[in-house]
Amino acid sequence: MRDWLSYRAGIDPGREALADTATDTSYTFGTLDTLVDDLAGRLAAVGVGAGTHLGAVARPCVEYVCLIHAAMRLGATLVPMGDELTARELSVQMDAADVDTVVCDDATEDAVAGAVGTLDSESTDVGSDGDSPGDTIAIATIDQSEHGRIKPLSAATAEPVQPPSWSLDDTQLILFTSGTTGDPKPVRLTTGNLLASAAASAFRLGFAPDDRWLVTLPLHHTGGISPILRLPIYGTTVVLRDGFDAGDAADDLEAYDATAVSLVPTMLRRMLDRRGTLAESLRVVLLGGASAPTELIERCRDYSVPVFPTYGMTETASQIATARPAEAFETPESVGSPLFLTEVRIVDDAGDPLPAGESGEIVVDGPTVTPGYYGTPAVTGGSFGLHTGDIGVFDESGSLTVLNRLDERIVTGGENVDPGAVAEALAAHPDV
Numbered sequence: 383m384r385d386w387l388s389y390r391a392g393i394d395p396g397r398e399a400l401a402d403t404a405t406d407t408s409y410t411f412g413t414l415d416t417l418v419d420d421l422a423g424r425l426a427a428v429g430v431g432a433g434t435h436l437g438a439v440a441r442p443c444v445e446y447v448c449l450i451h452a453a454m455r456l457g458a459t460l461v462p463m464g465d466e467l468t469a470r471e472l473s474v475q476m477d478a479a480d481v482d483t484v485v486c487d488d489a490t491e492d493a494v495a496g497a498v499g500t501l502d503s504e505s506t507d508v509g510s511d512g513d514s515p516g517d518t519i520a521i522a523t524i525d526q527s528e529h530g531r532i533k534p535l536s537a538a539t540a541e542p543v544q545p546p547s548w549s550l551d552d553t554q555l556i557l558f559t560s561g562t563t564g565d566p567k568p569v570r571l572t573t574g575n576l577l578a579s580a581a582a583s584a585f586r587l588g589f590a591p592d593d594r595w596l597v598t599l600p601l602h603h604t605g606g607i608s609p610i611l612r613l614p615i616y617g618t619t620v621v622l623r624d625g626f627d628a629g630d631a632a633d634d635l636e637a638y639d640a641t642a643v644s645l646v647p648t649m650l651r652r653m654l655d656r657r658g659t660l661a662e663s664l665r666v667v668l669l670g671g672a673s674a675p676t677e678l679i680e681r682c683r684d685y686s687v688p689v690f691p692t693y694g695m696t697e698t699a700s701q702i703a704t705a706r707p708a709e710a711f712e713t714p715e716s717v718g719s720p721l722f723l724t725e726v727r728i729v730d731d732a733g734d735p736l737p738a739g740e741s742g743e744i745v746v747d748g749p750t751v752t753p754g755y756y757g758t759p760a761v762t763g764g765s766f767g768l769h770t771g772d773i774g775v776f777d778e779s780g781s782l783t784v785l786n787r788l789d790e791r792i793v794t795g796g797e798n799v800d801p802g803a804v805a806e807a808l809a810a811h812p813d814v
Contacts, residue, residue, distance in 0.1 A: 383573075384545050385454035390614035391415035399613055401594070401621045402444050403634050411614070414448070421445070422452040423540025428522055430483050432457030432546045435556070437476060437484030439463045439494050442601050442624050449485055450601070450610050454554060457546035461556045461568075462602035465489065469496030477501060479556045479568045479756055483520045491523055491532050550574030556756050557604055559696045568756040569696045578749035579699035580612045582721035586704050587642070587666050587690060593618040594663075596640040598626045598649065604700045605644045605670060628652035635661040646671035647678055650689075659685040668704070670694055673784060679714035682707075693717040693784050697768055698750045702726065703782045716781045724748040725767065728776055741775040741785055 383389075390399075395412030402409070409417070430436055436458040440446050453460040461479045463472060465487075472493055476484065486494040498521055522535045548554070554573045558566040595613075597620055599606035613620045621638045623631060632653045635643060641663055645653070650669060653660065660667070667682070670692040682689040691714075692704040703726065705718030720726040727735050728742040736742045747767030773785045 383548050385451060385548070386611075386614040387411070387415055387418055387451045388455065388545065390617055394617055397617060398619045400444065400447060401619060401638055403622060403638070404443070404624045407444075409444070411617075414451075417444075418448045418451045418455060419543065420540055421448045421535065422455045422543045424535045424538040425452055425456060425458075425483075425485075425522075426541040426543050427538040428483065428520055428535070430456055430458050434458040434483060435461055435479055435481045437461045437463060437479070437481040438486075438602075439465055439467070439472065439484060439490045440487040440601075441465050441489060442597065442606070442622055443487070444622070445487075446601055447610055447620070447622065450607065451614075454548070455543060455545050457548070459553050459556055462607060463558065464600065464602050467493065469493045469500060472497035473500040475558055475566065475568070479558075483522070485522050485535070486532070487523055491521070494521055495532060548573045550577070551753075553753075553756075555607070557602070557607070557696050560603075569752050570754055570756050571696075571699050571752055575699045575750050575752060576611055577615070578723060579608070579701065580615050582723060582750065583608075583612075583701055583704075584616065585722045586701070586706075586718075587668065589616065590641065590665075591617065593641045594621055594639055595619070596621045596623065596631070596635055596638065596643040598623050598631050599644055599646075604694070604696050605646075605668075608700050609642075609644070629656040632657040632660060635664060639663045642666035642668065644668045644670070647674045648672075650682075650687075651678055654681060654685070654687070660687050664688055666690055668692055668701075670701070674714075676714040679710050683711040691717050693772075693774075693782065695746075695768075695770060697752045697770075698724070698746055698748075699752070700750075702744075702746055702750075705781070709781065713777075713781060713783075715783050716777070717784055718782065719780045720746075720782070721750075724750060726776075726782065727767070728774060738776045738778050738780075741773055743788060744770045744772045744774040744782075744784070746770060 391411045397411050398408055399411040399414045400409040436453050438449055461481055463475050476497055484494055521532050523532050550573050552573050553570045555571040556568045558568055595609040597609050601607050609620050621640055665688055667687055667689045669689050674691050688707045689710055690704050691710050692701050694701040701721055702724055703717045703720045705716050709718055725747045727745045729745050730736055730742050745767045751768050771788045775783050
């Protein structure tokens with residue numbers, strides 16, 4: 383198959399694809415397709431093509447949306463990385479994912495240049511090449527003007543692009559986990575994983591042709607990038623914010639008639655604290671990233687917020703189980719039943735299945751489960767599916783409750799924090 387945007391642009395060229403809140407600008411699928419084609423040509427001019435591991439370190443913006451789809455148009459594997467990571471952290475992730483070329487913006491170019499300098503002493507200008515493939519990581523910026531020592535992609539002359547054909551088994555994304563067991567791991571997500579996740583999510587959340595999904599999460603997280611990947615599949619609109627502010631995000635829901643949004647519990651709580659309730663246009667508030675407190679779900683019930691508590695992982699291309707609002711309001715601690723084609727078992731220490739009512743490790747199988755971490759042959763650790771490291775229990779109706787981690791970690795703002803890393807940072811501080 384070709385990249386998904388090219389199909390949608392041929393079907394609905396005049397339909398709204400993207401609304402950018404930073405500039406209050408709207409883009410049709412036809413316009414977005416033209417922008418993606420131009421960016422793909424410029425990336426091709428600096429050596430990006432089929433098989434390239436294309437890193438991305440930038441804040442959410444229209445150019446980043448185009449980059450996501452341009453990577454697929456070129457046959458490149460996209461490797462999104464956090465825009466707030468340090469040069470050292472970026473260098474570790476680039477090395478782990480074998481990044482060949484990385485695209486940044488003006489806010490991240492210093493960290494990216496520092497990371498590349500750690501890995502390679504060669505030039506970091508766009509299109510720089512070593513003596514052999516992989517000797518040098520090239521850097522480009524998606525900003526419009528040249529600054530610093532990194533050239534913008536706008537300075538490259540676009541080359542014609544012959545779109546490759548993707549199979550369901552091809553690795554389309556490498557996303558890093560949030561580090562529940564210490565260091566983030568590079569997760570391979572195939573085209574098949576992403577398509578299966580998009581279908582299963584639509585079956586559970588419902589689907590309307592005029593849906594408008596507000597994206598407030600970082601695009602290096604599965605919760606942030608999923609709506610961007612799915613917009614040509616569904617033919618719906620993404621409303622893009624360049625960061626999260628509780629009051630502004632709540633206002634954007636109403637101003638742009640958003641029907642859906644992905645949030646972590648802390649974000650939802652702050653939005654409700656600022657505005658009391660959320661826009662009447664909403665039909666889905668997908669709530670994940672951490673366990674939702676019972677009082678927050680009850681608050682959503684009292685103020686008619688259509689909350690869908692969800693349990694998911696990077697390794698499963700997003701959702702594993704999701705509760706609809708009626709179920710969430712009846713059993714606030716539950717994350718509902720597994721999604722279509724997703725198999726979930728609760729197992730004991732020996733890996734044997736446990737009956738409803740008994741808690742054990744959550745193990746997941748199905749078409750959304752990654753084929754493995756990059757550079758690692760398998761993720762299973764057992765005979766059935768992905769061992770999540772989470773403890774859960776099914777009730778008699780088949781609804782899942784997630785209790786805690788096998789190896790507890792601190793969760794703050796939707797991110798998992800390794801206590802050992804915190805201790806090391808404190809010990810390394812000169813004033814401690």
